[in-house]
Amino acid sequence: MSLRIVVTVKYVPDATGDRHFADDLTVDRDDVDGLLSELDEYAVEQALQIAEDADDAEVTVLTVGPEDAKDALRKALSMGADKAVHVEDDDLHGTDAIGTSLVLAKAIEKAGFDLVVSGMASTDGTMGVVPALVAERLGVPQVTLLSEVSVEDGTVKGRRDGDAASEQLEAQLPALVSVTDQSGEARYPSFKGIMAAKKKPVESWDLSDLDIEAEEVGLDGAFTKVETADARPARTAGTIVKDEGEGGKQLAEFLAGQKFI
Amino acid sequence: MAEVLVYVDHVDGAVRKPTLELLTLARRLGEPVAVALGNGAADTAATLAEHGAVKVLTHDASEYADYLVVPKVDALQAAHEAVSPAAVLVPSSAEGKEIAARLALRIGSGIITDAVDLEAGAEGPVATQSVFAASFTTKSRVVKGTPVITVKPNSAAVEAAPAAGAVEALAVTFSDKATGTKVTGRTPRESTGRPELTEAAIVVSGGRGVNGAENFAIIEALADQLGAAVGASRAAVDAGWYPHTNQVGQTGKSVSPQLYIANGISGAIQHRAGMQTSKTIVAVNKDAEAPIFELVDYGVVGDLFDVVPQLTEEIKTRKG
Ligand SMILES: Cc1cc2nc3c(=O)[nH]c(=O)nc-3n(C[C@H](O)[C@H](O)[C@H](O)COP(=O)(O)OP(=O)(O)OC[C@H]3O[C@@H](n4cnc5c(N)ncnc54)[C@H](O)[C@@H]3O)c2cc1C
Ligand SMILES: Nc1ncnc2c1ncn2[C@@H]1O[C@H](COP(=O)(O)O)[C@@H](O)[C@H]1O
Numbered sequence: 001m002s003l004r005i006v007v008t009v010k011y012v013p014d015a016t017g018d019r020h021f022a023d024d025l026t027v028d029r030d031d032v033d034g035l036l037s038e039l040d041e042y043a044v045e046q047a048l049q050i051a052e053d054a055d056d057a058e059v060t061v062l063t064v065g066p067e068d069a070k071d072a073l074r075k076a077l078s079m080g081a082d083k084a085v086h087v088e089d090d091d092l093h094g095t096d097a098i099g100t101s102l103v104l105a106k107a108i109e110k111a112g113f114d115l116v117v118s119g120m121a122s123t124d125g126t127m128g129v130v131p132a133l134v135a136e137r138l139g140v141p142q143v144t145l146l147s148e149v150s151v152e153d154g155t156v157k158g159r160r161d162g163d164a165a166s167e168q169l170e171a172q173l174p175a176l177v178s179v180t181d182q183s184g185e186a187r188y189p190s191f192k193g194i195m196a197a198k199k200k201p202v203e204s205w206d207l208s209d210l211d212i213e214a215e216e217v218g219l220d221g222a223f224t225k226v227e228t229a230d231a232r233p234a235r236t237a238g239t240i241v242k243d244e245g246e247g248g249k250q251l252a253e254f255l256a257g258q259k260f261i
Numbered sequence: 262m263a264e265v266l267v268y269v270d271h272v273d274g275a276v277r278k279p280t281l282e283l284l285t286l287a288r289r290l291g292e293p294v295a296v297a298l299g300n301g302a303a304d305t306a307a308t309l310a311e312h313g314a315v316k317v318l319t320h321d322a323s324e325y326a327d328y329l330v331v332p333k334v335d336a337l338q339a340a341h342e343a344v345s346p347a348a349v350l351v352p353s354s355a356e357g358k359e360i361a362a363r364l365a366l367r368i369g370s371g372i373i374t375d376a377v378d379l380e381a382g383a384e385g386p387v388a389t390q391s392v393f394a395a396s397f398t399t400k401s402r403v404v405k406g407t408p409v410i411t412v413k414p415n416s417a418a419v420e421a422a423p424a425a426g427a428v429e430a431l432a433v434t435f436s437d438k439a440t441g442t443k444v445t446g447r448t449p450r451e452s453t454g455r456p457e458l459t460e461a462a463i464v465v466s467g468g469r470g471v472n473g474a475e476n477f478a479i480i481e482a483l484a485d486q487l488g489a490a491v492g493a494s495r496a497a498v499d500a501g502w503y504p505h506t507n508q509v510g511q512t513g514k515s516v517s518p519q520l521y522i523a524n525g526i527s528g529a530i531q532h533r534a535g536m537q538t539s540k541t542i543v544a545v546n547k548d549a550e551a552p553i554f555e556l557v558d559y560g561v562v563g564d565l566f567d568v569v570p571q572l573t574e575e576i577k578t579r580k581g
Contacts, residue, residue: 015393015394015511015530015531016530019393019396020393020397021397025399039512096371097362097372098365098366098371098372101366120512121512123511124393126375126392126511126534127358127362127374127375128355128358128359128374129358129359129361129362129372129374132330132358132359132362132363133362133363133366135363136334136362136363136366136367137366139438140441141329141438141441141442142329142330142331142359142441142442143329143442144329144330144359145355147505157445160329161505161506162355162356163354163355163450163506164272164449164450165447165448165449165450166447166448166450167329167444167446167447167448168444168445168446168447169329169442169443169444169445170442170443170445171441171442171443172441175441175442180512181512182505222371222404223365223370223371223372223403223404223405223406224371224372224373224401224402224403224404225401225402225404226399226400226401227387227399227400227401227402228399228400229392229397229398229399230397230398230399231396231397232391232395232396232397232398235542235555235556235557235558238542238554238556238557238558238559238560239558239559239560240549240554240557240559240560240561240562241559241560241561241562242549242561242562242563243561243562243563243564243567243568245567246571247545247561247563247567247568247571248561248567248568248569248570248571248572248573248574248575249571249572249575250561251543251545251559251561251568251572252572252575252576252579254543254559255520255543255576256579258520258541260463260487260519260520260541261487261576261579261580
């Protein structure tokens with residue numbers, strides 16, 4: 001029987017660009033270049049490796065996001081995923097983590113799954129909670145923040161390197177895993193992969209396809225509200241000295257002046 | 262006065278500093294009721310009482326150590342039912358955020374993560390967050406249900422505020438999902454004797470410029486003179502020179518110490534994301550154009566192999 005893997009990937013504003021807020025205090029996704037969140041490339045990579053190790057597997061990449069989020073799906077398809085699902089709806093604008101997890105969970109159920117693979121966090125919101133929320137909604141084990149993962153005989157195993165300890169984890173499928181950037185370099189799409197991706201199916205679903213009411217998501221449905229967003233004042237220019245043999249001593253003098261020594 | 266639930270992060274009864282900071286913040290919102298789970302839970306009470314906990318709800322069961330996250334969510338949910346708090350505060354560790362998120366979903370509430378400050382507002386707690394690699398500061402509120410908020414380490418000063426701290430046993434029934442993810446092995450991280458990276462008042466970091474695992478001894482020597490924690494950039498971690506648990510940045514730890522000293526680190530946006538809110542920033546880098554110098558209060562353009570040992574020596578001399 002085929003192993004059905006769904007990878008959740010997010011389309012995010014480029015972190016090296018000028019990220020900012022729109023007038024309604026949502027993350028501006030229109031005026032800023034976007035891309036497949038780099039941390040989700042690791043999720044795609046691990047999903048592909050798990051699929052390669054299985055006798056028979058199918059990898060679906062799923063994103064919830066605006067029109068341009070298709071770019072993220074194309075990238076994942078060109079890395080080697082088999083098909084893609086794009087959940088897109090005007091009413092999704094401003095959806096928070098709780099709402100996003102609802103949409104993802106419904107879409108994952110509709111797609112059908114044995115294993116969900118997520119990234120450790122999105123590079124824009126950086127909350128790192130959506131995988132746990134999706135697992136809660138799906139009622140499946142969460143095996144999250146793995147730096148190593150494998151699937152064998154219906155069991156997923158992995159290593160979670162936490163603050164206090166490194167833990168070996170295990171759960172029965174169906175399950176949800178998330179992987180960190182320690183899980184292994186993500187592959188670059190090959191030319192062949194890029195060409196093949198153009199022919200791979202991308203389905204588009206809206207809220208009605210998922211039986212979700214507009215009030216449950218979007219800015220109005222959100223459980224949290226951003227009241228103000230202010231650019232951090234630029235740090236006042238510091239003192240910069242060139243080391244001419246006394247740099248360490250000068251630095252010590254500064255630290256002493258600040259009462260650090 | 263309203264009660265505020267505070268989830269206690271502790272190791273066998275020893276309360277970690279971020280939890281004490283949470284108690285300071287919780288007192289701005291109401292009376293802190295602490296929830297301590299697992300081995301040594303009851304031993305946390307004295308410290309928590311000293312810092313303002315009016316009550317300490319405790320529960321110990323092997324499930325907390327043997328299964329991931331969900332047993333703790335079940336317990337926190339039981340505490341939420343028992344107390345009907347005005348807010349739930351959880352330390353912003355990776356696990357803390359997962360626990361908080363699942364709790365929020367179960368109780369029909371919104372969640373805010375990684376707050377760096379909290380204040381009482383007319384319509385409930387207002388959380389300050391630092392976003393987009395600390396280039397923006399936002400203020401947010403939970404607008405549905407009981408606010409569930411995770412708070413970063415070093416967001417408030419620890420203050421003594423003696424309170425009753427009455428210990429009460431929490432009744433917990435585990436859900437059938439509690440045993441879904443089994444912990445089959447655990448290797449505790451070896452203690453270095455240095456302060457915890459996220460809790461340290463001073464952090465001394467090394468990057469690609471350190472140029473080798475053996476050279477990290479120079480960074481450690483400076484750290485030890487200052488009683489500091491040691492951090493590393495991802496480039497240094499990826500090269501295998503220093504453990505990933507010490508990585509500072511977007512995919513490592515986020516630190517906010519009184520003093521951050523970056524040595525041989527260029528200051529890429531993903532590194533800044535983890536250190537930009539430090540109070541005082543110092544850098545040593547041989548490239549005067551390195552972006553890290555845009556952030557510094559004091560910068561030395563020079564070779565770290567000259568500057569850092571001289572600094573360490575000078576501190577030693579001054580200390581006498
Ligand atoms: C999704 C994602 C997540 C990431 N997460 C993180 C993260 O969590 N943390 C992180 O740090 N990075 C992270 N990065 C990587 C980040 O983009 C940079 O690549 C990294 O921070 C560079 O590390 P560095 O400054 O040590 O190295 P470099 O950028 O190579 O800089 C080395 C610096 O050392 C200086 N130098 C060299 N020799 C000497 C000497 N002898 N004396 C003094 N100075 C010297 C050089 O002038 C240079 O400025 C992430 C990247 C991505 C895409
Ligand atoms: N809009 C989205 N579409 C698809 N996946 C998402 C979306 N938002 C979050 N995710 C997934 O959840 C992970 C953690 O996101 P976050 O909790 O927002 O930091 C990401 O790495 C993705 O795998």
